[in-house]
Amino acid sequence: MPGIRRLTVAATAVAAISVLATACTGSASNTAADDPNKDVTLNFWHGWSAPSEIKAIEDNIARFQKAHPNIKVNVTGNMTDDKINQALRAGGEKAPDVVSSFTTDSVGKFCNSGAFADLNPFLKKSGIDKEKVFPKTLLEYTQFKGNQCTLPLLNDAYGLVYNKTAFEAAGITEPPKTWSQFVAAAQKLTIAKGDSYEQLGIMPTYHGYETAPQRLAALWSPSYFDADGKSNLAKDPGFAQMLTAQKDLVGKLGGYEKLEKFRTTFGDEWSAEHPFHLGLVAMQIDGEWRAPMAKEAGVKFEIGTAPMPVPDDRVSEYGKGYLAGTIMGIASGSKKQNAAWELTKYMTTDTEAVVEFANAIHNVPSTLAALDSPKLQVSPEFKTFIDIAKHPKSTTTPAQADGGTYQLTFTDFAYAVEKGEVTDIPAGLAKTDQQIDTDIAKAK
Known part of the structure; x- marks a missing residue:
């Protein structure tokens, strides 16, 4: 563990x-x-x-x-x-x-x-x-x-852990470097089984273990706060771009409800029953521990690791992570x-x-x-x-007086977006900014 x-x-x-x-x-x-x-x-x-x-x-x-x-x-x-x-x-x-x-x-x-x-x-x-x-x-x-x-x-450090054997079977010769390549690989690696999956390219929902909003947002290198310390989610285009890209990927891999139904069959993240270990997912956004854990679990496939894919207009930043x-x-x-x-x-x-x-x-x-x-x-x-x-472009989430509350507020909003409960992302981010600023003011 x-x-x-x-x-x-x-x-x-x-x-x-x-x-x-x-x-x-x-x-x-x-x-x-x-x-x-x-x-x-x-x-x-x-x-x-x-x-x-x-x-x-x-x-x-x-x-x-x-x-x-x-x-x-x-x-x-x-x-x-x-x-x-x-x-x-x-x-x-x-x-x-x-x-x-x-x-x-x-x-x-x-x-x-x-x-x-x-x-x-x-x-x-x-x-x-x-x-x-x-x-x-x-x-x-x-x-x-x-x-x-x-x-x-x-x-x-968070990167991409992937099933090399599944990649070869799908005709994919190298890990994806850009988001569009990532989406294409995830679709190509997904094998349907009735109304479920035999293999999923990646579990893209935010409850998919380490596929949290903060990990994905890091690919766009956004600024959570402006120079005055105010929440910056609505003003930095990276947040809306990430939320839109993730929701699009969810749709291309079967939709939120189908994916979440499949996710409920997964084993514990820290156990040998992790879906990556069992070959149920071919790619996993995860930390440095996942490859050795998979080997300890006795996986039958070859494991590869790579940096997370970056937005197509940020290819020069490939190699960074959270x-x-x-x-x-x-x-x-x-x-x-x-x-x-x-x-x-x-x-x-x-x-x-x-x-x-x-x-x-x-x-x-x-x-x-x-x-x-x-x-x-x-x-x-x-x-x-x-x-x-x-990597000089690797980022983290900044410390704030309210601890991790602002991140939980952002995460809750991201959950609502992927479920389809929020359709106006810019307006929703603006409201989220207001809540974060209020919480931080109280904490101070």
Whole structure:
């Protein structure tokens, strides 16, 4: 099971952090006075739960403790943002000092509420130039308005995973680079079976696992907010173009109702019964973990990976993708922030630590040095995602004071469009902008 989840937990996280924002009294400034060289015990909470992930964390902590024998780390795994936020509110010796979260969308809340300490003073004190350590896009989703309250801890890149065997059978010689090629390939790969499918080129609906509106919108590189911080969905033509293109693809592959009926037969996204593993879909918009998961599931076909197709008028940008990742921060209420920084600094900036962790759980490294490390285990399938992570046009969704609420609002609108409940997309986007601006104003 991959270590990074995003929109699957965003709604719960947003609700939990909203409560935290009203209760947190932590300061975002660095007033830490503890001596990191004295014997100390840190509480580190994270969300990983699979045995291989737990072992990877334990191995990383063991290496850290060997280098810092005075710092003992108590590790608690499988912690949701809800549990983490409750503990941060309660405080005390059992509360986490260092936190790792899968919910990148909540960084704006974490920073805005003061739940996590601003790491800029710690970075400066350690002589670390963050722009030279981390890719630009990763810094964008780990800070809010200059408050670097989290740092990247591994990275997810989204691309296209495809069934090479099915491609050959359909006479397709290479993965699609443009949207029109993508649509043609999806149609050619679709094999009907009565009122259902024997094989679907791709599940294009937004509930199709990682085929979320944010992933598809990234292909148009739109700006979610204007220079004044106002929601920009209606003004940036990329959003309407994406919504229109996706709805058109849904229609060409059988229509919303037929596709959704087929989707209800799919297995769990994180299980061996994933429809891509079973050959039910030939292409999948997914992260770097999908190819190794498919191999572990014992698929009988050859797997290929490629960047996601780009709009036809953006072919020069082919190779880009959508980036997200796990974040790591220090609780602003912790009395051991200098010691906590030593752990955070090691796990997020030490090249060997980042590479070892990335190798262990098959995620993309989150520092520039680790991305180029000769010790990084790079299969042909994995290299695609390394290249996407390095691509200068790869984008993410920006942090906002309302956390991931604005993304959920956009997603709800996208659902309505694909169902046919909304026909006037420009007018609908304008109303969505108003709702997003209202929600952000309340959050501030």
